[in-house]
Amino acid sequence: MPAGHAYGKINIGHAASLLQTNTPEAMEFIKLNFIGFILCFLAIIFLLVYIIKSWNSNPKKSQYLFLIAFILLNVNSYPKRFAIAAYMRFTEAKTEVEILKNGISIKDQFTILKKDIQYENILVIIGESVTREYMSVYGYPLNTTPWLKNANGDFYTNAISPAPNTFLSLPRTLAKFDENKKEAANNIVNLSNKAGLDTYWVSNQGRIGEFDTPATIIAYHAKHKFFLNNGDYESAKNSDDFQMLPYINNIIRSKEKKVIFAHMIGSHPNPCDRLQSYPLNFNTGNKIIDCYLSSIQKLDSFIKKATEMLEQNGKPYVIFYFSDHGLTIDNSSNPVRHGNAYRENYDIPFFIIDNKSQKHRLINGQFSNSAFLSKFSERIGIEYKTPSDGMRSLDNVVYNGSAFIDYKTLPNLKIIDG
Numbered sequence: 001m002p003a004g005h006a007y008g009k010i011n012i013g014h015a016a017s018l019l020q021t022n023t024p025e026a027m028e029f030i031k032l033n034f035i036g037f038i039l040c041f042l043a044i045i046f047l048l049v050y051i052i053k054s055w056n057s058n059p060k061k062s063q064y065l066f067l068i069a070f071i072l073l074n075v076n077s078y079p080k081r082f083a084i085a086a087y088m089r090f091t092e093a094k095t096e097v098e099i100l101k102n103g104i105s106i107k108d109q110f111t112i113l114k115k116d117i118q119y120e121n122i123l124v125i126i127g128e129s130v131t132r133e134y135m136s137v138y139g140y141p142l143n144t145t146p147w148l149k150n151a152n153g154d155f156y157t158n159a160i161s162p163a164p165n166t167f168l169s170l171p172r173t174l175a176k177f178d179e180n181k182k183e184a185a186n187n188i189v190n191l192s193n194k195a196g197l198d199t200y201w202v203s204n205q206g207r208i209g210e211f212d213t214p215a216t217i218i219a220y221h222a223k224h225k226f227f228l229n230n231g232d233y234e235s236a237k238n239s240d241d242f243q244m245l246p247y248i249n250n251i252i253r254s255k256e257k258k259v260i261f262a263h264m265i266g267s268h269p270n271p272c273d274r275l276q277s278y279p280l281n282f283n284t285g286n287k288i289i290d291c292y293l294s295s296i297q298k299l300d301s302f303i304k305k306a307t308e309m310l311e312q313n314g315k316p317y318v319i320f321y322f323s324d325h326g327l328t329i330d331n332s333s334n335p336v337r338h339g340n341a342y343r344e345n346y347d348i349p350f351f352i353i354d355n356k357s358q359k360h361r362l363i364n365g366q367f368s369n370s371a372f373l374s375k376f377s378e379r380i381g382i383e384y385k386t387p388s389d390g391m392r393s394l395d396n397v398v399y400n401g402s403a404f405i406d407y408k409t410l411p412n413l414k415i416i417d418g
């Protein structure tokens, strides 16, 4: 049935996507599960009609109706299972958002031990839905990243995301996320503020209510915030990541040492909506995959432009880029989508480019991007501690939406290269 077919079983991430009612991710979910929703809806209507009818019609007739309703809703039918699972997961996701929201008032626990910040402009680009295997800089045969392929910087070849969708991945990437308390107070924005940096959040993703998604909850702590789209699906659909560049260009002219977080819409399904004026430059025979590859090429161009702006500005700079998670890419009728059962759902690009980079370095050690906070602070020159520093390292572990699993036990997808 639809939910199972498209996603595997419903998990908290899917429910969370739906809670983010105005985001493209929610729309994607609804589209994929359309038949499931229709079935559920019909079953509920049917039951209601039955209840109303049985109230005043003769009991024999309504017994037949009852039998049908009973079969439809109670013999472990799909609509029933779907409805129950959806209800349970919504409650769970709602709780997660609630706890995160409450976390806004919780003070961070960072102690800055040392700071020696060499950069004036620190740009953290939070990518969206980019699977590493589809970038030529990491060996993909079609040239999706012509600029990055030769750019000087540190390119990590084995980074994985802590989870397979934005909702679950970002709090676990941008904060020392406390799984027990679902707390994200010890996050990168608070750390940067505490280290005396000015903080900017520029987002091309929907904002919804002010605190509805983990990313906006973390963004809340930034001293300056720019949300480029109002948060409804149509505007997110029409928003172009390139629109963030003039904002970034203005911000880097300010005098303070600063961190700019740029949250892209990137290659999020449907990738054809992400291109805007960017041309479709590939021809694999599958238009959606061609859009996906072109959206990655657009990312390449975005990073090139951002680097040129920082170079032109002349002050010492560093750019961090990672994608929040990967995707499932295959030759099915829905070829570019979220998933959680393959390595490619977690295989992400991660690289660091700064004004001192002299060569193109590939760095092969495997790590989970739940370590991003320490990678970030090490590079920019902040030493900190938190009470949770002793926690076990999760280099190989991913949260798939319902359980923590060993990444190495996951199978690989076949890479489609035309």
Ligand SMILES: [Zn+2]
Pocket (backbone or CB within 6 Å): 128, 129, 165, 166, 167, 324, 325
């Ligand atoms: Zn995402």
